[in-house]
Amino acid sequence: EKYLFPVIGNTPVAIAGRRSSLPVLTASIPAEAAAAESAKLAMQSRSEEFIIFSASQVFEGKFFCDCFKGKLLANGFSESAFTFHGDVLQAAQHDAEILEEVAERLFASKKRTLLFTSSDFWAIYMEEYLVRKGIVPGRDVALLSAWHVEKTDSTVPRITTIDYFPEQLGSLAVRAVLNRTHSPRLEYYTDFKIMLNETWSITK
Numbered sequence: 189e190k191y192l193f194p195v196i197g198n199t200p201v202a203i204a205g206r207r208s209s210l211p212v213l214t215a216s217i218p219a220e221a222a223a224a225e226s227a228k229l230a231m232q233s234r235s236e237e238f239i240i241f242s243a244s245q246v247f248e249g250k251f252f253c254d255c256f257k258g259k260l261l262a263n264g265f266s267e268s269a270f271t272f273h274g275d276v277l278q279a280a281q282h283d284a285e286i287l288e289e290v291a292e293r294l295f296a297s298k299k300r301t302l303l304f305t306s307s308d309f310w311a312i313y314m315e316e317y318l319v320r321k322g323i324v325p326g327r328d329v330a331l332l333s334a335w336h337v338e339k340t341d342s343t344v345p346r347i348t349t350i351d352y353f354p355e356q357l358g359s360l361a362v363r364a365v366l367n368r369t370h371s372p373r374l375e376y377y378t379d380f381k382i383m384l385n386e387t388w389s390i391t392k
Contacts, residue, residue: 202215202364204358213361213374214376215357215361215378219252220255222252223255232388235330238269238301241276241303241310242307243307249307277310294318301330302390304333305333306333309337326388330387330388335350336350336383341383348382348385350380360377363376
């Protein structure tokens with residue numbers, strides 16, 4: 189994909205909330221580090237299979253999911269342990285078909301399964317659907333998500349997700365601009381923490 193930037197002469201530019209392959213200053217989500225911590229939690233849940241969901245229109249989401257999968261592959265899981273849906277949150281009918289497929293698979297499988305998504309919106313939608321089907325995250329299946337939509341704190345059960353402190357994006361972008369004359373660093377990342385709620389494990 190190609191992106192057009194305005195001609196700005198010597199005016200400094202920092203992109204907040206996105207990475208870039210261009211030599212520009214960025215302040216963004218720490219995808220690799222957050223994915224590594226998520227993978228550790230996934231292994232603690234003793235899951236055997238992983239169903240991963242990403243919205244294709246958000247590059248950071250797919251990159252985050254790829255990092256998560258890569259960490260688990262590096263820890264000995266086989267490629268066959270993963271199923272990837274990279275096109276959620278695009279069309280209601282398509283999303284419904286994915287959820288129906290996931291529910292059928294969970295009913296049929298005897299393996300411990302973890303659902304991993306780069307979107308809290310999808311996690312909330314998916315949990316509501318699965319609970320209606322009698323599949324409860326945190327009991328029958330593990331569920332990990334990102335990047336902390338407030339509603340995840342009030343779902344039943346509450347969803348385990350990653351908070352990345354979006355309010356830091358602006359201050360990091362300013363720091364990047366102020367540091368540009370004496371530092372070669374281009375990428376700045378927010379802090380993050382895992383909001384460890386009920387859905388991270390399988391208790392059945």
